[in-house]
Amino acid sequence: xxxELEHYGHEQVILCSDPQVGxxxxxxxxxxxxxxxxxxTRMWQYASDADALTDVxxxxxxxxxxxxxxxxxxxxxxxxxxxxxxxxxxxMLFRSYGRFIESLRGRYITAEDVGTTVRDMEWIRMETQxxxxxxxxxxxxxxxxxxALGVFxxxxxxxxxxxxxxxxxxxxxxxxxxxNVARHLVGHxxxxxxxxTVTDIFEDKARALCEEYGVAYVEPEKIFDVECDIFSPNAxxxxxxxxxxxxxxxxxxxxxANNQLADEERHARMLAERGILYAPDYxxxxxxxxxxxxxxxxxxxxxxxxxxxxxxxTLLRIFRIASENGILTIEASNKIxxxxxxxxxHIHRTFIGSPTIRNR
Ligand code: NAD
Numbered sequence: 001x002x003x004e005l006e007h008y009g010h011e012q013v014i015l016c017s018d019p020q021v022g023x024x025x026x027x028x029x030x031x032x033x034x035x036x037x038x039x040x041t042r043m044w045q046y047a048s049d050a051d052a053l054t055d056v057x058x059x060x061x062x063x064x065x066x067x068x069x070x071x072x073x074x075x076x077x078x079x080x081x082x083x084x085x086x087x088x089x090x091x092m093l094f095r096s097y098g099r100f101i102e103s104l105r106g107r108y109i110t111a112e113d114v115g116t117t118v119r120d121m122e123w124i125r126m127e128t129q130x131x132x133x134x135x136x137x138x139x140x141x142x143x144x145x146x147x148a149l150g151v152f153x154x155x156x157x158x159x160x161x162x163x164x165x166x167x168x169x170x171x172x173x174x175x176x177x178x179x180n181v182a183r184h185l186v187g188h189x190x191x192x193x194x195x196x197t198v199t200d201i202f203e204d205k206a207r208a209l210c211e212e213y214g215v216a217y218v219e220p221e222k223i224f225d226v227e228c229d230i231f232s233p234n235a236x237x238x239x240x241x242x243x244x245x246x247x248x249x250x251x252x253x254x255x256x257a258n259n260q261l262a263d264e265e266r267h268a269r270m271l272a273e274r275g276i277l278y279a280p281d282y283x284x285x286x287x288x289x290x291x292x293x294x295x296x297x298x299x300x301x302x303x304x305x306x307x308x309x310x311x312x313x314t315l316l317r318i319f320r321i322a323s324e325n326g327i328l329t330i331e332a333s334n335k336i337x338x339x340x341x342x343x344x345x346h347i348h349r350t351f352i353g354s355p356t357i358r359n360r
Contacts, residue, residue, distance in 0.1 A: 158252045
């Protein structure tokens with residue numbers, strides 16, 4: 001276990017056990033240099049405890065990089081509750097979990113993720129203030145419109161570099177997934193004049209979206225073979241892998257899904273070798289995190305929109321650094337994240353005792 005922690009560079013991992021209410025959870029705090037570790041709680045029935053640990057370690061590390069590149073004063077964390085989200089949820093399970101979060105005194109702040117809902121966050125809120133994504137006037141609401149806006153402006157940045165114009169008018173875009181992010185994204189794309197093809201494993205869902213916007217449908221397995229300018233993964237992770245990358249017929253990959261590359265280094269390289277520009281997933285999909293952060297930072301809607309739109313400039317910078325240094329775009333974004341964290345660590349050490357973002 002410690003080898004794995006050292007490999008990913010985690011600060012702390014907390015195992016939460018409360019058999020009386022059926023709670024088994026893992027909270028992973030990856031890095032709090034920039035601020036409290038923020039990241040959602042996933043509820044999932046894992047094949048093994050080891051799988052749950054690996055998942056939470058990878059996800060929490062991803063949050064550190066996402067927040068760092070988005071310029072947020074947040075660290076990276078994530079949590080998993082081991083169990084079936086359809087049958088094992090109770091008020092007391094989430095309240096007990098809330099007590100564990102409270103015991104960390106703000107080092108970790110949670111939010112919704114796969115398998116958890118606003119109601120679950122409200123149960124957690126009964127025991128701790130360190131939770132975002134609750135309903136009502138204090139909540140920031142559904143993050144997916146902001147994620148989709150970030151993906152849209154990110155695609156424009158990729159188009160600017162590749163085609164010399166940021167307009168997506170007439171560009172062919174293959175969208176995998178017809179869920180929350182994809183729905184809002186397709187709205188932006190159609191308004192900009194793009195020719196969109198959509199798929200989803202739930203055909204009805206995809207067809208309803210196609211009907212709403214007058215776009216084309218394709219079967220889920222065929223999406224990788226669609227001749228297009230931009231392939232946009234907005235479903236699950238690991239869709240860019242040994243089997244799919246050789247099939248892609250696009251010049252850009254830009255989408256909202258997390259962990260798109262099955263193997264970060266190897267598959268980013270395969271894309272580059274095929275001449276496909278990859279917009280790093282955690283950079284282009286940071287809009288939702290920016291929106292959740294507004295609950296902590298008390299930003300106005302206008303401030304949130306401005307910050308989400310700045311994903312355009314961030315990606316242009318990443319593409320430039322990658323091209324100037326002959327490195328992969330994912331390497332360029334990792335470098336930006338690591339440098340920002342290292343510099344923050346430096347100033348914290350240099351001015352010990354001065355007020356910092358950590359003890360505001
Ligand atoms: P969602 O559950 O609403 O939509 C995902 C859709 O993908 C579902 O309709 C599902 O049926 C479909 N799908 C799953 N496997 C598929 C496959 N193999 N082929 C085609 N369709 C498939 O989720 P969402 O909120 O839209 O999020 C989409 C992705 O973006 C996820 O990877 C999520 O982690 C990531 N993400 C979302 C947000 C957000 O604000 N919601 C923020 C950051 C990242």
